[in-house]
Amino acid sequence: MSTVTAPGLADEVLGELRDVVGDEHLLVDKPARMHRARVPAPFPVHRWARHIPDVVVLPACTEEVAAVIEVANRFGVPVVPRCGGTGLTDGAVPLHHGILLDVKRLQYIGDIDLENRTCVVGAGVNMLKLNEALARHDLFYPDDPASYPCSLVGGRIGTSGWSLIGSRYGHTRDLVLSFLHVLPTGEVIRIGEGGGPRISKSSSGYQMKQLFMGHQGTLGVATEATLKLYPKPEAEFSPFWAFEEYDTGYRAVRALAQADVATFAGAVLFDEEKVRYLRRDDEAYIPQPENVRALVCSALYGNEDEVRAGAGRLMRIARSFGARYMGDEISQGDWAARHDRYATPLHGRTKAGQVVPMSWHCEDAAINWSALPAVREQWHRIVADLRSRSDVFDDWGMFSYTSARTGVDYLTEIDVGIWEQELDEETWAMWVDAKREIARVAVAHGGSISACHGSCREGEVDVVPEELGGAYEVMRKIKRTLDPANVMNPGKYGLDGAFEEDLA
Amino acid sequence: MSQFSYRRGEQVTPPPARQTSDVSVMRFDHIYEVDPRLMQRVPQQPFPNWDTLRIAHGREDHLAWMHRHFAHAVISGAEVLDGLSDE
Numbered sequence: 001m002s003t004v005t006a007p008g009l010a011d012e013v014l015g016e017l018r019d020v021v022g023d024e025h026l027l028v029d030k031p032a033r034m035h036r037a038r039v040p041a042p043f044p045v046h047r048w049a050r051h052i053p054d055v056v057v058l059p060a061c062t063e064e065v066a067a068v069i070e071v072a073n074r075f076g077v078p079v080v081p082r083c084g085g086t087g088l089t090d091g092a093v094p095l096h097h098g099i100l101l102d103v104k105r106l107q108y109i110g111d112i113d114l115e116n117r118t119c120v121v122g123a124g125v126n127m128l129k130l131n132e133a134l135a136r137h138d139l140f141y142p143d144d145p146a147s148y149p150c151s152l153v154g155g156r157i158g159t160s161g162w163s164l165i166g167s168r169y170g171h172t173r174d175l176v177l178s179f180l181h182v183l184p185t186g187e188v189i190r191i192g193e194g195g196g197p198r199i200s201k202s203s204s205g206y207q208m209k210q211l212f213m214g215h216q217g218t219l220g221v222a223t224e225a226t227l228k229l230y231p232k233p234e235a236e237f238s239p240f241w242a243f244e245e246y247d248t249g250y251r252a253v254r255a256l257a258q259a260d261v262a263t264f265a266g267a268v269l270f271d272e273e274k275v276r277y278l279r280r281d282d283e284a285y286i287p288q289p290e291n292v293r294a295l296v297c298s299a300l301y302g303n304e305d306e307v308r309a310g311a312g313r314l315m316r317i318a319r320s321f322g323a324r325y326m327g328d329e330i331s332q333g334d335w336a337a338r339h340d341r342y343a344t345p346l347h348g349r350t351k352a353g354q355v356v357p358m359s360w361h362c363e364d365a366a367i368n369w370s371a372l373p374a375v376r377e378q379w380h381r382i383v384a385d386l387r388s389r390s391d392v393f394d395d396w397g398m399f400s401y402t403s404a405r406t407g408v409d410y411l412t413e414i415d416v417g418i419w420e421q422e423l424d425e426e427t428w429a430m431w432v433d434a435k436r437e438i439a440r441v442a443v444a445h446g447g448s449i450s451a452c453h454g455s456c457r458e459g460e461v462d463v464v465p466e467e468l469g470g471a472y473e474v475m476r477k478i479k480r481t482l483d484p485a486n487v488m489n490p491g492k493y494g495l496d497g498a499f500e501e502d503l504a
Numbered sequence: 505m506s507q508f509s510y511r512r513g514e515q516v517t518p519p520p521a522r523q524t525s526d527v528s529v530m531r532f533d534h535i536y537e538v539d540p541r542l543m544q545r546v547p548q549q550p551f552p553n554w555d556t557l558r559i560a561h562g563r564e565d566h567l568a569w570m571h572r573h574f575a576h577a578v579i580s581g582a583e584v585l586d587g588l589s590d591e
Contacts, residue, residue, distance in 0.1 A: 131573065140574075234577060239584075280528075311579050311581070312587060315588055327582065328580050333567050337567060339570055355542050355546050
């Protein structure tokens with residue numbers, strides 16, 4: 001028996017956890033815990049100690065996950081689930097220390113059902129590695145976040161992920177048919193469409209799949225998923241166009257999205273501030289002439305004859321708006337890089353122009369096309385005010401990305417560089433206030449605080465009750481019902497409040 | 505003299521930089537670098553020439569791999585445009 005101990009945890013708890021996962025998969029050393037305290041989004045490094053878990057456990061199967069959660073319930077210890085740790089709303093960041101439940105050992109690829117085009121995977125499987133295995137069958141799982149090479153299926157479920165090519169194939173909620181789920185009290189259930197594991201549409205019973213996706217670990221842990229598969233696309237087309245005015249690009253992106261091209265997988269509008277940022281450091285944009293003030297790109301995937309037909313249609317539409325095609329090298333190179341944004345080394349500028357290391361924060365929202373210009377103007381004003389007060393912040397511009405093929409709404413992001421090493425209580429408070437303001441602008445324009453990342457970080461989380469209204473009260477009741485001991489990721493989404501008062 | 509001989513002095517002396525914008529320079533074709541005047545707070549580490557080229561080529565390989573990973577073929581926009589000019 002090992003004699004290791006964990007700060008903040010009773011030896012009895014540690015002993016029971018060790019009995020579940022074994023000595024080798026119970027980690028109490030400081031590096032193992034510190035590395036699982038944060039995610040890539042700018043982090044209050046001056047407060048790192050507040051977020052370090054007491055112990056890390058790495059279970060090997062659903063039964064071990066359930067047993068860990070059962071121990072947590074019995075001793076009232078918080079559990080924070082973690083997959084790739086690439087989420088941008090701090091879902092995997094502990095707020096009350098406790099047990100960090102890392103699911104990376106659930107990395108098996110199980111049954112690949114060629115007849116029905118589905119497969120079963122553990123929550124710790126990465127999409128890139130899965131697609132390497134599926135390629136042997138000429139199949140493809142098209143869930144494509146900007147963290148594609150490093151994020152994991154379980155995290156995509158816990159955050160209800162958004163996919164770059166979701167306008168063609170749907171997002172995580174559409175691609176995951178069902179999953180095994182460990183409830184906050186330790187019971188294991190299957191969540192999906194009705195009871196069948198491989199059903200894409202059922203009308204039997206309450207429709208619970210979306211409830212158990214995107215909860216950021218507050219309602220339990222997905223451990224194994226059944227996924228919908230597509231044929232690997234025969235062809236891809238990814239044009240980038242330059243525009244001399246934001247307004248022309250803005251109208252063009254709508255026309256592209258509304259063209260109803262069957263292979264349309266997405267279109268993106270980059271604004272003038274984004275072009276200015278790219279012109280500093282990106283080899284594709286440094287040589288662009290000054291009259292380039294907006295960019296639009298699109299992507300098509302599917303059978304080659306259909307992609308070629310759609311490509312001609314999109315080119316004609318872009319040309320009708322006076323767009324300049326930026327060439328194959330930029331178009332193909334930039335699109336390929338979008339699957340892997342986490343590999344991009346980042347640096348920002350002080351107001352004097354000096355290079356400094358910065359983390360990338362993309363503050364996102366779901367915004368309807370008609371509201372994009374107003375939101376853009378107000379968001380840039382908020383970030384300009386931040387930058388005027390401190391060199392810690394840098395405006396890296398905005399983009400708007402179709403969430404669906406009709407172009408009804410756009411994942412809209414303002415990218416903000418943050419010089420983490422210089423953060424202190426004053427600048428962190430400035431940032432949190434700005435996040436709150438950014439979220440309020442989205443809600444005031446009929447949008448949602450987040451299309452992609454979630455909305456449980458400091459600042460934005462305060463606006464969630466304003467956004468959801470009566471639905472937020474239902475959230476609180478669901479949390480208290482399913483997690484009566486409040487052990488699953490406590491503190492997230494302000495849900496601790498559900499345990500502090502009588503709910504109506 | 506073999507063209508493959510290695511001379512350290514050659515490898516740690518990059519070609520002269522030419523200014524490509526207000527904020528960037530170029531020493532090797534198609535490889536941009538931040539203008540060293542802007543790197544006063546973050547000192548640049550010395551890089552052998554072969555390593556700079558290896559990293560740049562590795563990035564190109566990675567992007568080409570990503571295309572092959574996502575689809576069997578990539579449609580050229582230039583070819584599509586050529587087709588439209590015949591209309």
